[in-house]
Amino acid sequence: MKRVGVIGVGEIGRAIVTGLCEGAGDAPEVFLSPRGARTAAELSGRYESVRVCAGNQEVLDRSDIVIIAVRRDDRHEALAGLTVGDDRVVVNVMAGVGNDDLRRTLATGAPLVRAIPLPAVRERRSVTVTHPAHPVVDDLFARLGGVLPVGDEAAFNVFSALTGTLTAHYSYLATIASWATGHGIAPEAADSYVRGLFQGVGRSLSDRTRSLHQLAADHETPNGSNERVRTTWFTPANAQALGQTLDDLLTRLDGPRDGGARDGGARGLQAEGAALDEDRHADA
Structure with a gap:
């Protein structure tokens, strides 16, 4: 070395x-x-x-x-x-x-x-x-x-933009743990449960035989709790806003991009919910 x-x-x-x-x-x-x-x-x-x-x-x-x-x-x-x-x-x-x-x-x-x-x-x-x-x-x-x-550096910067989502994920976990605390759960118990819940999700990511869409679909049942949260909170509008945020970050990382590239990124995330619904119904 x-x-x-x-x-x-x-x-x-x-x-x-x-x-x-x-x-x-x-x-x-x-x-x-x-x-x-x-x-x-x-x-x-x-x-x-x-x-x-x-x-x-x-x-x-x-x-x-x-x-x-x-x-x-x-x-x-x-x-x-x-x-x-x-x-x-x-x-x-x-x-x-x-x-x-x-x-x-x-x-x-x-x-x-x-x-x-x-x-x-x-x-x-x-x-x-x-x-x-x-x-x-x-x-x-x-x-x-x-x-x-x-x-090339354009592809490199896309990966770099993806890393900008890490602390948003941690803040999401902190937010749902705080929600549980607001409903009477002891902070230590809420923290412990949320950590365990998403450590299990993390382990499932090692299964390369299933796509990310498929993993999400496999954790849902029609009209179940997971579907309800996803479709009422992670709406197409929210997905598009996330895509726009990533497009803006990418612009900062590698300079201005053409409007089609930015719109394509935002539209791609807006389509995630539809793709997940297709995967879920294919298995139903």
């Missing part, structure tokens, strides 16, 4: 280092920038192969693969004046920062690869989308749960 450097040791940087080092007999040497000093110190104290460098240039000088994980708005300050040798491989995990933008900032001929690692890489069970494919980078993320190279 190549020597790995991380510039910007926040939540994603911590997850990558943990996944590479936790319980791994062949953990790579890892060099951390002093940005996120508390997290960097914690990781270096936990893992023998992890070191904190004096500055970002030292990270670059000592590493073969350098992961840039600073916040988008901080990138110019964090990367200013750095010299990146063409023999390095740079992994760009900054949302909304294209490789052309990063190359101008770094003024380097080194290979640049975008990636979307998620927090679950700490447990080596999350697939990471990359662009373009690169054997060294893809090997690194394969160790962290799997890798999905895509052919």
Whole structure:
């Protein structure tokens, strides 16, 4: 395994280092920038192969693969004046920062690869989308749960937009737990039940023999409780609003798109309910 450097040791940087080092007999040497000093110190104290460098240039000088994980708005300050040798491989995990933008900032001929690692890489069970494919980078993320190279940045940005739905899902769970609390259920009991309910849903996603439409249909009965909530709350209008939100996010990530592409995304989600009804009635 190549020597790995991380510039910007926040939540994603911590997850990558943990996944590479936790319980791994062949953990790579890892060099951390002093940005996120508390997290960097914690990781270096936990893992023998992890070191904190004096500055970002030292990270670059000592590493073969350098992961840039600073916040988008901080990138110019964090990367200013750095010299990146063409023999390095740079992994760009900054949302909304294209490789052309990063190359101008770094003024380097080194290979640049975008990636979307998620927090679950700490447990080596999350697939990471990359662009373009690169054997060294893809090997690194394969160790962290799997890798999905895509052919262009437009496709990459679609996957990036999908990750913007994660906290909405958590907030949905928190909202229904709070509803139960409002009806007299103890908060701890409501929280425990909602977690268990959706952990079961999560496990069902590992069944690749059924499409997402089919999984939804299989959890419904005609005129049952699940159908009632879906058809009265997740209406075509709400589905279209979600599609529009994702279209707007995609525009922010990769620049303006033509109206047909935006309308197609929103209409696609509006059609989800109809497709689910077709699947359900096919099984009825």
